[in-house]
Amino acid sequence: MRTRDEHKASVIREKAISMIVNEGFDGMSMQKLAKSAGVSPATLYIYYRNREDMLEQLYEFVQTAFANAALKEFDPTMNFEKGLWVQWKNRMRFIEECPHYFRFFEQFRNSPQINRSSIGMVAFKDNMHQFVSNAVKRGEIRKVEPEIFWSLAYGSFYSLLKFHLQQRTMMNPDFKVTDAKMKQLLNMVVKSLKP
Secondary structure, three states: OOOOOHHHHHHHHHHHHHHHHHHOOOOOOHHHHHHHHOOOHHHHHHHOOOHHHHHHHHHHHHHHHHHHHHOOOOOOOOOHHHHHHHHHHHHHHHHHHOHHHHHHHHHHHOOHHHHOOOOOOHHHHHHHHHHHHHHHHOOOOOOOOHHHHHHHHHHHHHHHHHHHHHOOOOOOOOOOOOHHHHHHHHHHHHHHHOO
16 A cells, blocks of 8 residues: 655645636546646545545645634634734735635635535634624624624625735725725724624
């Protein structure tokens, strides 16, 4: 039995993620991936049982990287405004440092692959749930349906971020997100969630 080479595994993983980001799920085949990674097609099966297993492992890898970045210096007992700011800053940093992971994550989340029951972020979800519950108990925010909360607390942030990634808007061809712009949006979001 052949052993796993972690460097080779990393090259295969990064090539697969790039291929999916650039060509979509349908544009990525095991044959094309093997050629792009400079390995034989048989080598891929040392690391993955099949294409579906590979996709699931890639998503788990990116999801774990995202969760680790998002939870850095975050504590679910934080004051709501401070905790949300830490979350936004961490997410912004992750997206700027790993834009291909973000694009892959978004593609995967909007695909039928996300419905697989084995894919989950238990620790991350627990931290987020505890953070929101604590803020509601302390009276910092009002209790709303989770979808309403996520749309307000994170939907607006991701909309702003997409303008930043495109680096232009209809009104501003040179748009960039700054801390000041993020703080302005944060203040509006916090105000909208207050009791």
